[in-house]
Amino acid sequence: MPEPTAQDYQLDPELQSSVILTSLEWVKGWGRRNALWPVSFGLACCAMEMMAVAATKYDIDRFGAGVFRASPRQSDVMIVAGTVTHKMAPRVRRLYDQMPDPKYVIAMGACTVGGGPYVKHGYHVVQGVDLVVPVDIYLPGCPPRPEALIDAFRKLQHRISEKRGDTLRFDAVEKNREDQRRKAAGGEAAG
Amino acid sequence: MTNESDSQGSEAPPEDPVTLRALALLRKAHPDAVVDAVTTGRHPYIEVTADGLCDACLLLRDHDELLYDCCHLVTGVDRPDDQQIEVVYHLVSYARLPDDEYRKRAEKNDPWVALKVRVPRDKPEVPTVSNVWTGADWHERETYDLVGVIFTGREELRRILLPEDWPGHPLRKDWEFPVEYHGVPIVPPEAQ
Numbered sequence: 001m002p003e004p005t006a007q008d009y010q011l012d013p014e015l016q017s018s019v020i021l022t023s024l025e026w027v028k029g030w031g032r033r034n035a036l037w038p039v040s041f042g043l044a045c046c047a048m049e050m051m052a053v054a055a056t057k058y059d060i061d062r063f064g065a066g067v068f069r070a071s072p073r074q075s076d077v078m079i080v081a082g083t084v085t086h087k088m089a090p091r092v093r094r095l096y097d098q099m100p101d102p103k104y105v106i107a108m109g110a111c112t113v114g115g116g117p118y119v120k121h122g123y124h125v126v127q128g129v130d131l132v133v134p135v136d137i138y139l140p141g142c143p144p145r146p147e148a149l150i151d152a153f154r155k156l157q158h159r160i161s162e163k164r165g166d167t168l169r170f171d172a173v174e175k176n177r178e179d180q181r182r183k184a185a186g187g188e189a190a191g
Numbered sequence: 192m193t194n195e196s197d198s199q200g201s202e203a204p205p206e207d208p209v210t211l212r213a214l215a216l217l218r219k220a221h222p223d224a225v226v227d228a229v230t231t232g233r234h235p236y237i238e239v240t241a242d243g244l245c246d247a248c249l250l251l252r253d254h255d256e257l258l259y260d261c262c263h264l265v266t267g268v269d270r271p272d273d274q275q276i277e278v279v280y281h282l283v284s285y286a287r288l289p290d291d292e293y294r295k296r297a298e299k300n301d302p303w304v305a306l307k308v309r310v311p312r313d314k315p316e317v318p319t320v321s322n323v324w325t326g327a328d329w330h331e332r333e334t335y336d337l338v339g340v341i342f343t344g345r346e347e348l349r350r351i352l353l354p355e356d357w358p359g360h361p362l363r364k365d366w367e368f369p370v371e372y373h374g375v376p377i378v379p380p381e382a383q
């Protein structure tokens with residue numbers, strides 16, 4: 001259904017030129033998507049490209065996402081830029097937990113999407129950050145170019161305005177963990 | 192054994208003067224410490240006993256003709272076929288850069304002399320050299336972390352790269368991937 005316009009409410013012409021009608025949700029989405037503040041933290045080589053995106057040449061501030069915050073409590077989006085090691089994973093999770101809702105995650109680079117070059121023999125690398133936090137946008141590349149990160153931001157903005165979110169792999173892992181926990185608890189109770 | 196690819200025809204491969212000099216002085220001062228030496232090819236080395244390591248290192252550091260003032264790296268190699276673990280030390284000398292022979296080799300990018308120690312795999316204990324070169328401290332911690340070599344006579348041998356509660360030493364050839372680590376599942380390479 002198209003958005004109702006002032007015409008539909010038969011307002012007098014004077015008001016038609018001075019009043020905007022919309023839904024509150026839409027305004028909220030608009031505000032959210034145009035002021036995405038990323039957490040400033042990078043884990044490996046991909047962080048270089050993230051910094052390039054924030055600098056003058058690519059200037060992510062044009063899309064309202066240039067205010068890199070030094071505290072997760074002031075941020076909306078986490079760009080996981082780089083290799084997530086098993087040692088780092090709990091810290092990533094903690095940063096994510098400290099961010100206020102609504103929060104979004106961009107998995108930047110092959111390492112973060114699925115383990116990247118380390119997926120087979122890298123004993124220290126988490127095989128995808130979506131095993132640790134729910135991911136909204138996957139951005140492959142080693143490293144992705146700054147344009148690609150801008151594209152990821154634009155996609156995220158679309159998602160926010162469409163209020164869409166699917167974090168399938170993380171949900172599956174979470175469910176599995178929950179099942180295991182329940183099984184363990186049940187086993188103890190039975191034993 | 193490492194130099195077949197470098198030898199040309201039937202000619203004997205050239206000896207490495209830097210290693211030869213260190214070897215001669217070591218043999219003179221601590222004849223019992225030297226087990227074996229390879230002085231030709233791209234990777235010449237001197238193998239010493241674990242007990243003689245500290246003496247050898249002190250000589251290499253302090254002798255006027257050697258002056259190896261920097262421990263470039265310490266690393267470990269797991270050799271399950273021999274039931275041995277090899278610890279390798281690469282030493283370089285900044286004090287000797289004015290020395291022609293040394294500099295000629297330094298320009299070819301391999302200015303070091305390599306020491307090796309072999310220890311049994313089930314009891315990989317090597318005396319520390321962190322009191323000879325302070326810089327060896329973190330290298331030893333790393334070698335302990337990844338290969339599981341126990342360096343004796345030093346403080347605080349704990350992991351440096353991996354988390355404290357990590358299972359085992361991953362550069363051992365028989366190390367197995369854990370199924371999961373703190374709730375994060377791991378797919379081992381065999382299953383990929």
Ligand code: SF4
Nearest residue numbers: 045046109110111142
């Ligand atoms: S994806 Fe490539 S560039 Fe990015 S962190 Fe991994 S190795 Fe580095």
